[in-house]
Structures are given as C-alpha cells and as structure tokens.
Amino acid sequence: MASKRGGRPARLVALSFTAVIALGTFLLSLPFATNSGKATPFLDALLTATSATTVTGLSTLDVEAHWNLFGHIVIGALIEIGGFGIVGFATLIAILIEGRISLKTRMNTTAEVGGSSRDVRGLLFNVVKIMLFFQFALYVFLFFRFVNTYGYAPAKAVAHAAFHAVSAFNNAGFALYSDSMMRFAGDGWVLIPVMAAVFIASIGFPTITEIRDRLKLKIYAWRKLEAPFELPNQWSLNTRITLWGSLVLLILGVLLIGFLEWNNPKTLGHFSVLDKIINTFFAAVMPRTAGFNSVDVVGMLPSTWLVTDFLMFIGGASVSTSGGIKIGTAVVLFYVIYTEIRGEAAVNIGNRRLPRSMQRQAFTIVGITAAVLIAATMFLRLTTTFTLDQILLEVFSAVGTVGLTGGMTPLLPDHGKIVISLLMLFGRLGPIVVATSLALRATKRHFEYPRERPLIG
Numbered sequence: 115m116a117s118k119r120g121g122r123p124a125r126l127v128a129l130s131f132t133a134v135i136a137l138g139t140f141l142l143s144l145p146f147a148t149n150s151g152k153a154t155p156f157l158d159a160l161l162t163a164t165s166a167t168t169v170t171g172l173s174t175l176d177v178e179a180h181w182n183l184f185g186h187i188v189i190g191a192l193i194e195i196g197g198f199g200i201v202g203f204a205t206l207i208a209i210l211i212e213g214r215i216s217l218k219t220r221m222n223t224t225a226e227v228g229g230s231s232r233d234v235r236g237l238l239f240n241v242v243k244i245m246l247f248f249q250f251a252l253y254v255f256l257f258f259r260f261v262n263t264y265g266y267a268p269a270k271a272v273a274h275a276a277f278h279a280v281s282a283f284n285n286a287g288f289a290l291y292s293d294s295m296m297r298f299a300g301d302g303w304v305l306i307p308v309m310a311a312v313f314i315a316s317i318g319f320p321t322i323t324e325i326r327d328r329l330k331l332k333i334y335a336w337r338k339l340e341a342p343f344e345l346p347n348q349w350s351l352n353t354r355i356t357l358w359g360s361l362v363l364l365i366l367g368v369l370l371i372g373f374l375e376w377n378n379p380k381t382l383g384h385f386s387v388l389d390k391i392i393n394t395f396f397a398a399v400m401p402r403t404a405g406f407n408s409v410d411v412v413g414m415l416p417s418t419w420l421v422t423d424f425l426m427f428i429g430g431a432s433v434s435t436s437g438g439i440k441i442g443t444a445v446v447l448f449y450v451i452y453t454e455i456r457g458e459a460a461v462n463i464g465n466r467r468l469p470r471s472m473q474r475q476a477f478t479i480v481g482i483t484a485a486v487l488i489a490a491t492m493f494l495r496l497t498t499t500f501t502l503d504q505i506l507l508e509v510f511s512a513v514g515t516v517g518l519t520g521g522m523t524p525l526l527p528d529h530g531k532i533v534i535s536l537l538m539l540f541g542r543l544g545p546i547v548v549a550t551s552l553a554l555r556a557t558k559r560h561f562e563y564p565r566e567r568p569l570i571g
Contacts, residue, residue: 131167131543135163135164138159138162138188139156139159139160139164141188142163142185143155149179149182150180157528157531158531161531161535162189165517166193166196167193167195167196168196168515168539169193169286169435170287170517171517172517172519172538174524177189177288177292178291183273186273190277197280197283197286198242244319244323244326248314249279249311251311252278252283252311255307256271257272257275259303259304260275279311282308282311282406283312283435285312285402285403295308295406296407296409298408299385299393299408300385302389308406312400312402313364316360316399316402316429316434317430317434318356320433324353328349348465352432354464355441355442355445356431358445359441359445360402360441363441364395370421372394375414375418376390381410381414382394382409397409397422398425400516401422402430402436403430404516404517405511405518411507414520423506423507426438428444429514437513437541437542439483440479443479443480446468447477449461450473483513486513487509487510490512493533494509497529498526498527507519508520512534512538513540513541513544515542
C-alpha cells in the first residue's frame with residue numbers, strides 16, 4: 115500500500131509558494147507600487163510575482179521604469195522569501211527522506227551538512243547564515259563600486275547594491291536596469307563578483323557547508339589546534355558530483371559560447387580580449403540559473419541560444435536556489451548510460467554504488483520535465499507568432515527558472531503570460547514535488563508478475 119507521507123510535504127510546498135505568489139500579486143497590483151500611480155494589470159503583476167518568488171527573472175514590464183521603491187522592495191522580498199523557501203523546503207524534505215534510511219547513512223549525512231540530522235532549526239539557521247554572509251559580501255563590494263566609480267548617491271547605492279546582492283545570490287536575475295547588466299559589460303569589478311555569487315549559490319548549500327567545514331579543519335590543523343568536529347577523509351559523493359559537474363558545464367559553456375560569439379559584432383565582437391573573456395564566462399554562468407545578461411541576448415546566434423537552452427535545462431545543484439533538472443540528476447543519467455554501454459550491472463560513481471530507486475527517480479524527473487517543455491513549446495508555437503528559437507529560449511528559461519529572454523516576454527499575449535507563469539511555478543516546484551513524492555512513497559507488493567523481455571532499440 116502506498117504511503118501518504120509522499121503527498122503531504124509536496125502539497126505543503128505547493129500551497130506555501132502559491133500563497134506567497136498570491137500575496138505578491140496583490141501588492142504589486144496596487145497603484146502605489148508603480149511610478150505612474152496606476153494599478154498594474156493582474157496578469158502582469160501575477161507573472162512578476164511568480165517570477166520573483168520562483169527566483170526566475172522574467173518580466174513583461176520594465177522593472178526599472180514601471181515599479182517604484184515600494185514595488186522594488188516587494189520584488190526583493192519575494193526573491194528572498196522564495197530563495198530561502200526553496201532551500202528550506204528542500205532541507206526539510208531531505209530530513210524526511212533521511213528518516214527512512216539507516217543510522218550509518220544518517221550519520222554520514224549529518225557530517226556532510228554540518229549539523230544534527232534532527233536539529234532542523236540548526237540546519238535552517240545554517241542556511242540563513244550562509245545566505246546572509248554571501249549577500250552581505252556582494253552588497254559591500256557593489257556599494258563601494260557604485261559610489262566610487264559611478265557616482266551614485268549613498269541612498270541609491272545602498273538600494274541598488276542590496277537589491278542586486280539578493281537577486282544574484284538567489285539566482286533570480288532581476289535587475290534594476292532596463293538593460294540588465296549590459297551597462298557593466300566593460301566593468302569586470304561588477305561582473306565578476308556578481309558572477310561569483312551566482313556560481314557559489316548554484317552549487318548548493320550542502321556543498322558550500324562541506325567546503326566551509328573542511329577549510330575550518332585545515333585551519334585548525336595549520337594552527338595545531340584540536341578541531342571540535344570530524345569529517346570523513348573522502349569528500350561526500352554529492353559534493354564531488356556537484357563540483358565536477360559544475361566545472362564541466364562551466365568549461366563547456368565558456369568554450370561553446372566563446373567560439374560562437376567571439377566575433378559577433380552584436381555581442382562580444384567589439385570588446386577587448388579581456389572583456390570578451392569576462393563576458394563569455396558571465397554568459398556561461400548565468401544559465402545556471404540567474405538570468406542576468408551583460409551582452410544583448412537578442413543579438414546572439416541561434417546556435418548560442420541552443421547552448422544556453424542546454425545549460426538552462428541542467429541548471430545547478432540540488433538544495434540550491436538554481437532550477438533545471440539539477441546537476442546530480444544529469445550526472446546520474448550520464449553514468450546510467452555509461453554503465454549500460456559498458457555492459458555492467460551496477461551503476462557506480464567513484465567508489466559508490468547508486469541505488470536503483472535513484473536511477474528511476476532521475477529518469478522520471480527528466481521525462482516529466484521534457485514532456486512539459488515539449489507541450490508548452492508546441493502550444494505557444496501554435497497560438498503565437500514567435501519563432502521556434504524564441505519560444506524554446508523562453509520556455510527553457512521559465513522551466514529552468516533562469517530569466518533570460520530573446521525579447522519575447524514583454525510581447526506575450528494574455529494566455530502566454532499564464533503559460534509562462536505556470537512554467538515558472540512548475541520549474542521551481544516540479545522537481546521538488548516529484549522527487550519528494552517518489553522518495554517518500556513506499557509501495558509494497560506481495561506478489562510479482564512473470565518476467566519477460568520485449569524488444570527495444
């Protein structure tokens with residue numbers, strides 16, 4: 115009989131995010147949230163609130179020109195709530211799943227996340243500390259850059275630095291500039307810190323925590339002090355997968371985007387070599403899933419959009435503010451295929467064997483996500499006049515909670531706004547809900563059918 119535990123956390127996640135989006139839609143639709151003093155149309159407010167809560171970055175309206183200070187505060191608050199909610203729920207779900215596994219595995223998990231497996235408050239407080247630390251570090255850097263280099267008034271510098279620090283570390287991609295980060299395309303002192311914050315957040319809080327704790331152990335050993343905690347000699351499989359997968363995707367993205375756009379006069383062609391390199395890295399990191407752009411996305415080649423679609427589909431790590439199917443899922447699928455090609459029975463990564471249930475979950479997540487992408491693409495292609503390239507970029511961006519657009523978002527018809535809003539919500543909740551339902555559901559059969567092998571391939 116199937117356990118009901120799998121449905122309860124999933125429903126809680128969905129209802130919580132829906133409630134936050136509803137509140138955000140109401141606040142953003144108020145007249146005193148806009149510069150014009152006029153109420154924002156419901157669907158535009160809904161799409162913006164959904165985009166902020168799901169930390170995406172797509173908007174039908176000019177964030178800089180349409181919203182006033184109150185509107186910007188609401189968007190920033192939705193981003194922060196959505197970012198922490200994603201990680202918080204993922205952490206709680208991990209604890210629920212952990213409750214079904216062995217004591218040994220629980221102890222290993224405890225060592226990996228740096229806290230007690232039953233100390234929910236401690237784990238969530240740890241997440242808050244990490245988020246605020248990196249956001250504050252980026253805020254300080256941007257504040258002084260805005261004041262000293264761009265001549266911002268202190269109040270404006272505070273507001274812009276704080277908003278972009280929150281948006282960057284939550285991988286949201288909202289910017290207070292109509293051109294996103296294009297005005298800073300020649301300023302590596304702005305692009306590099308923003309890019310670093312996005313990349314760090316994309317590797318996930320378990321990985322960040324393990325890196326931090328291992329650095330602490332190195333410091334204790336260097337100072338010849340007794341460490342207050344211990345960690346296994348070998349890095350956790352999750353951290354190894356995340357770091358190596360992130361590195362491969364970064365290198366692949368940089369090489370492909372750099373090769374395709376290096377001489378494109380509409381994007382990188384007019385920059386110096388150093389600025390080309392910095393902006394290429396920026397363009398490769400953002401699909402992971404922040405959505406800032408320092409060069410004109412509309413001016414990119416269709417082949418570059420295809421590379422971007424691929425990066426957005428994979429996204430970042432689990433238990434992070436990134437979207438996509440997640441690096442862990444992609445790596446598991448790669449090793450399943452690699453194992454099948456080699457003719458081996460068990461799927462091994464490093465010196466660890468993957469359970470079959472995890473392999474099935476990975477295929478399920480990818481299958482459902484692909485089905486949603488295909489259905490949405492076909493629907494928008496049949497009901498709008500946008501090109502297939504534009505639709506693919508928009509749909510992958512929404513499902514991957516990225517925020518990059520080829521100019522399609524502001525031109526969406528009403529039904530398109532609803533579709534994109536639903537895609538962003540699916541992109542944020544879908545993988546979590548599916549993974550939770552699969553991991554917590556326990557179905558017991560007291561019999562088995564006879565085995566038979568149909569022809570495949």
